[in-house]
Each structure stands twice: as C-alpha cells, then as structure tokens.
Amino acid sequence: MNHSEKPQDAHSIAPKIVAAGGFDTLYREGMKLVEIAAAYLDSDGRRASKELNRDAALLYASQSMQLTTRLMQLASWLLLQRAVREGELTEEEAQSEDRRVELSSTMADKGTDTWAELPVEMRALIEKADSINQQIHALDKMERGGAEEQGAQNPVNGHLARLRDAFGGSQS
Numbered sequence: 001m002n003h004s005e006k007p008q009d010a011h012s013i014a015p016k017i018v019a020a021g022g023f024d025t026l027y028r029e030g031m032k033l034v035e036i037a038a039a040y041l042d043s044d045g046r047r048a049s050k051e052l053n054r055d056a057a058l059l060y061a062s063q064s065m066q067l068t069t070r071l072m073q074l075a076s077w078l079l080l081q082r083a084v085r086e087g088e089l090t091e092e093e094a095q096s097e098d099r100r101v102e103l104s105s106t107m108a109d110k111g112t113d114t115w116a117e118l119p120v121e122m123r124a125l126i127e128k129a130d131s132i133n134q135q136i137h138a139l140d141k142m143e144r145g146g147a148e149e150q151g152a153q154n155p156v157n158g159h160l161a162r163l164r165d166a167f168g169g170s171q172s
Contacts, residue, residue, distance in 0.1 A: 030078045030132050034071050037125050048119040056117035070129050077101040105137055
C-alpha cells in the first residue's frame with residue numbers, strides 16, 4: 001500500500017469499525033487474535049515450521065517474530081485504550097511517557113518468493129494482524145480527517161481524543 005492510498009482507505013474502513021460496534025469489537029478481535037496466534041505458534045505452527053525448506057523456514061522465523069511484536073503492540077494499545085474508557089486511567093496517565101504505545105504502520109511483506117510456502121494458518125494470522133493494525137490506523141486517520149502523521153505529537157494523546165470523539169465516551 002502506498003502513502004497516497006492511506007487517507008482514502010482510512011475513510012472507507014473507519015465507518016465500518018464504528019458501524020460494527022467500534023472499539024469494543026476491535027478490542028475483542030485483537031485480543032482473540034493474540035490468543036489464537038500464541039496457541040498456533042506454540043503448537044501447530046512450531047510443527048509446521050519444521051517441515052519447511054530453509055528459505056521458507058527463515059521467512060517463517062522472521063514473520064513469527066514480526067507477528068509477535070505487532071500483536072504485543074496491538075494488545076498494549078487496546079488495553080491502554082480500554083483502561084481509559086473504563087476510567088481505570090486518566091488521559092494524563094495514559095499519555096505519560098512510560099505508558100506510551102507506538103504502533104508500527106509497516107505491513108508484512110507478502111511479495112517475497114517464499115510467502116506462498118508459509119503455512120496457510122500463519123499467513124491468515126499475519127493477514128488478520130495487518131487488518132487490525134490497519135483498522136486502528138484508519139480510525140486514527142479518520143479522526144484527524146485524513147491528515148498526515150504529526151511526528152512530534154504523542155500518539156496516545158491523539159488516539160485517546162479521537163476515540164472519545166468517535167464513540168462519544170460511552171462506557172460499555
């Protein structure tokens with residue numbers, strides 16, 4: 001995806017997030033994906049990776065690390081947002097340097113020659129993680145009206161304000 005497509009994608013995805021139950025749905029999907037990915041990587045994925053040729057095994061190992069990192073970032077961000085929504089943290093506490101969560105905007109590189117050799121389940125997990133990551137970024141961009149990233153601004157600050165505006169600060 002190139003940079004010129006992102007604002008348009010943000011406007012087309014973000015309303016679907018809101019219509020589908022917004023943050024609560026995104027939270028459930030994200031946390032469920034963390035569980036599913038952990039179970040897969042610890043069992044079936046481990047077995048499947050041993051059957052791959054050298055190049056595919058290297059890609060699997062790399063993608064496994066990237067997936068784990070991305071899911072930990074997503075889970076941290078979702079948990080922080082939920083804590084603010086439920087009143088467990090104030091915005092100021094969530095915005096503190098020691099709680100800030102920065103999400104990667106880089107998606108998995110699916111254009112490699114060995115991508116198709118990865119187990120189907122692994123590719124599906126990566127696709128879902130990319131999708132949830134895109135939804136979070138799209139929600140963020142929608143709330144900013146498609147504006148480009150503001151480099152020096154604390155990202156949690158903007159996320160919290162946009163979530164509050166998008167979902168009316170309602171508790172669930």
